Amino acid sequence: MSYVKPSDLITTMIDAGESKIFMSTRDTVVRAAMAGALLSLAAAFAVTVSVTTGIPLAGAILFPVGFILLYLLGYDLLTGVFVLTPLALLDKRPGVTVRGVLRNWGLVFVGNFIGAFTVAVLMAIVVTFGFAIPPNEVGVAIGHIGxxxxxxxxxxxxxxxxxxxxxxxxxxxxxxxxxxxxxxxxDVPGKVIVMWMPIMLFFFMGFEHSIVNMFLFPSGLLLGAEFTILDYLVWNEIPTVLGNLVGGLLFTALPLYVTHARTKAPSNAAVLPTVDDIARIESGIRN
Known part of the structure; x- marks a missing residue:
């Protein structure tokens, strides 16, 4: 069976969160940087598809390829560790502390930004021929998004x-x-299908993803969009990060943990007889 039941899934998620907390600084930052870069390249791809075809849905359908690749490669997004690492804390895994969780979040944030900003610079070069000409239609569209x-x-x-x-x-x-x-x-096909659907949904619905925004908004600033770094931080990145944190914990981590990792049998549940109970009953019948 390819499908992992929720009761087993939550254990896997807790184990993953625990391993990320104890991961070395180098590995955490490198994996986060590559995750930010791949997701940013996928965002640039999706915007390009939407602009060139005039069909936003086409861009949304294709955007998840970046998310899928980065998770198949074992890289990390801030939005992912917002959910996984608190589970290890809730489960009271040995050595897991609030400080360790915050350390992981901080390193992943830095790594994601490094990767996203690198792709922002590279794409700005591409759409302006090395800043020699005004941005093309894709660059203009990115600026308007910002x-x-x-x-x-x-x-x-x-x-x-x-x-x-x-x-x-x-x-x-x-x-x-x-x-x-x-x-x-x-299996890989199963992973791809399950990852594809929710990522396509969030992108097409215009929800705010802190890592995608680490690419879109610096790109807009590099390409001459009319907003400031302060605008970006106050009116997007900081509230988005907080919203991502609350949404991931409230709607995914806690429901799965409470109903699958901490499920208890109801007080009136039937108790099955043991072997000794059956033997005593049979003995009583014979006597």
Whole structure:
């Protein structure tokens, strides 16, 4: 059977979270950097497909290829460790501490940003012929995304901030299901199918993913979009990170842990007789 049952899945997720907490600094940063780079390249690909075809759904359908590749290669996204490492803490694994969880989050954040920013620079070179000409239509589209998802939220004030935070929550609800999906099947086709669906959904719905934004917004700034670094941090990245954290924990990690890792038999559950009980009953009948 390729399918991994939820009761076994949650154990696998806890084990994965524990291993990431104890991973070396070098391995954590390198894996996170490669994850950020692959996801950013997939985002650039999706935007290119959407612009050149005029069909946004086509870009959303193809975007998950980056997510799938990075998880098959064992790389890490911040949105994934937001879900996995707290599970090891909840399960009270030996040596797992809040400090260890925060250390992992910090290293993965740095690594993801390094990878995403590297691809942002490389793609800016591609769409401007080494900054020799104005950005092509793909570069212009990336710039508009950055403006719409910073200044667009800022125009609505508190309501815009709430919307941004909720979009971050909904995003990591889907992304964390994709992370679980990488462990939900034992063969590559099964993993691909389970990961593909929620990632396609979040991208097409325009939810906010902190790592994708680490590529899109620096790209926009490099290509002359009209928003600032402060706009990016206050009106996107920071609320998105917080929304991703809350969404992944609230909608994926806690429900799976409570209902599968910590499930108890109801108090009125029937108790099956033991071998000794049966022997005593048979003895009584004979007597």
């Amino acid at each position: 403006e719409g998802r910073t200044l667009g939220y800022a125009e609505h004030g508190a309501a815009g901030m709430l919307t941004l935070f909720v979009r971050g929550m909904l995003c990591n609800w889907m992304v964390s299901i994709g992370v679980a999906g990488a462990m939900m099947a034992k």
